[in-house]
Amino acid sequence: MTTLKCSVSNCASNCSGGCCRPSVQINAPQSGQEAQDTCCNSFAPKLPGTPSNSAAGLSPNAALDIRCSASACVHNQSGSCASGCVCINNGTSGTQCSTFEAR
Secondary structure: OOEEEEOOOOEOOEEOOEEOOOEEEEEOOOOOOOHHHOEEOOOOEOOOOOOOOOOOOOOOOOOOEEEEOOOOEOOEEOOEEOOOEEEEEEEOOEEEEOOOOEO
């Protein structure tokens, strides 16, 4: 499984720099050729006043399934990410997969 590192602190699923979800979906348009063209489609905004997931006793999911529609990425293998570690960051228009590498 792939390790996911997330620096999107305003995501409800962010848990101490990891992700509490069982899986995530990374999307990119067919024409996407750069990291800034990608986004974490599983992003859910954290509501004001909501405690962090780590404060709620949740921990990052170490067996995270990462699905990906970025067909131009070298790590995409039949719609799944084959990278050993994926980094999700804040991008210019939301979130982005900084692990994206063009084929």
